[in-house]
Amino acid sequence: MKNTALQRPQPVRWDHGTLYLLDQTRLPLETVIDPYTTVEQVWDAIRRLKVRGAPAIGIAGAYGLVLAMRSQQHLTHEDFLAQLDTQAAYLDSARPTAVNLHWALQRLLRQARQLHQQPVPEIYQALEQTAIQIHAEDRQLCRRIGDHGRPLIKTGMGILTHCNAGALATAELGTALAPLYLAHEAGVSFRVYADETRPLLQGARLTTWELQQAGIDVTLICDNMAATLMAQDCIDMVIVGTDRVAANGDVANKIGTLGVAILAQYFQIPFYVACPLLHHRLRHPSGEAIVIEERAQDEVTHLGQRRTAPVGMAVRNPAFDVTPHTLVGADHRARNLAASYGETLRAGLWPRSSRRLNQRFDASY
Numbered sequence: 001m002k003n004t005a006l007q008r009p010q011p012v013r014w015d016h017g018t019l020y021l022l023d024q025t026r027l028p029l030e031t032v033i034d035p036y037t038t039v040e041q042v043w044d045a046i047r048r049l050k051v052r053g054a055p056a057i058g059i060a061g062a063y064g065l066v067l068a069m070r071s072q073q074h075l076t077h078e079d080f081l082a083q084l085d086t087q088a089a090y091l092d093s094a095r096p097t098a099v100n101l102h103w104a105l106q107r108l109l110r111q112a113r114q115l116h117q118q119p120v121p122e123i124y125q126a127l128e129q130t131a132i133q134i135h136a137e138d139r140q141l142c143r144r145i146g147d148h149g150r151p152l153i154k155t156g157m158g159i160l161t162h163c164n165a166g167a168l169a170t171a172e173l174g175t176a177l178a179p180l181y182l183a184h185e186a187g188v189s190f191r192v193y194a195d196e197t198r199p200l201l202q203g204a205r206l207t208t209w210e211l212q213q214a215g216i217d218v219t220l221i222c223d224n225m226a227a228t229l230m231a232q233d234c235i236d237m238v239i240v241g242t243d244r245v246a247a248n249g250d251v252a253n254k255i256g257t258l259g260v261a262i263l264a265q266y267f268q269i270p271f272y273v274a275c276p277l278l279h280h281r282l283r284h285p286s287g288e289a290i291v292i293e294e295r296a297q298d299e300v301t302h303l304g305q306r307r308t309a310p311v312g313m314a315v316r317n318p319a320f321d322v323t324p325h326t327l328v329g330a331d332h333r334a335r336n337l338a339a340s341y342g343e344t345l346r347a348g349l350w351p352r353s354s355r356r357l358n359q360r361f362d363a364s365y
């Protein structure tokens with residue numbers, strides 16, 4: 001058994017009331033961990049992707065709300081709860097697509113309302129404990145995804161992943177990368193292909209970095225090389241994370257995921273989405289209703305500080321896309337026959353309809 005636990009990076013840390021975030025914009029060249037003491041700093045870190053990946057954003061947002069309320073403990077109950085609402089709405093505005101941020105903030109708001117009879121400092125203490133609990137729960141959820149997905153990983157496989165859904169995006173193991181970490185620890189040898197993931201290069205900068213640190217065989221490819229590698233039989237499965245799941249099983253994930261899913265169907269390669277459905281309330285009936293974050297133009301017109309497009313160029317920069325549920329799953333032939341259900345990698349269940357999918361999610365967490 002190999003032990004990779006020591007090499008895994010920790011994107012978020014809470015230590016005696018101070019939040020520490022690993023600045024992911026500086027990876028892989030520099031490993032910088034900054035302390036955060038104000039809600040404005042946390043909002044900015046989320047917005048700029050210093051902390052990123054749906055689960056890590058949710059955890060950081062929860063701690064951000066705790067930081068916001070620390071200096072408000074002198075307020076009356078009514079004013080404390082009003083301020084809590086205001087600060088949660090502010091944090092929630094940092095990034096719209098990942099469900100975890102909204103989910104974590106709402107959980108803290110609900111808890112504060114339930115405790116409205118308690119003295120304000122006790123409500124504050126409970127908020128801090130819940131943020132710590134959200135952090136710990138994510139660690140467990142990632143491990144469960146890892147346990148569930150590990151048997152899929154077989155010796156000799158080539159595995160393609162897009163963006164970064166690893167330790168850097170979560171409390172510990174990652175979602176999509178959790179099965180890979182556990183398979184590696186169990187001695188399974190496989191090769192990961194990491195899409196570079198334009199425009200912000202989460203694959204090139206982050207997935208390669210964390211897998212390399214863990215001693216996992218990883219090869220970097222440009223996004224436009226995936227089709228060729230599939231045609232050359234280098235890819236046996238695709239596994240990605242998700243920022244939001246709709247009730248019909250459609251999944252929003254980093255821009256470019258849809259293209260990979262279409263390719264996987266063409267080449268009849270299993271396409272898995274790894275996620276803990278605890279956070280996904282399946283509020284949207286289908287992927288069309290999911291709000292997709294549109295980011296700044298310079299992320300597309302520049303590579304780092306260097307301009308690569310003409311001045312004045314029209315640009316689109318949606319940060320995520322939606323993969324229809326019909327493209328998610330392991331058996332493309334079966335899916336063509338019964339294309340009306342989604343399959344999402346989760347605790348041992350492969351539901352056959354979105355209604356059952358919903359029930360099973362609730363039952364398991």
Ligand SMILES: CSC[C@@H](O)[C@@H](O)C(=O)COP(=O)(O)O
Nearest residue numbers: 052053054165169175241242254
């Ligand atoms: C476990 S993470 C799943 C997703 O959050 C991940 O794949 C992703 O798209 C992250 O996007 P990012 O813009 O880097 O926050």
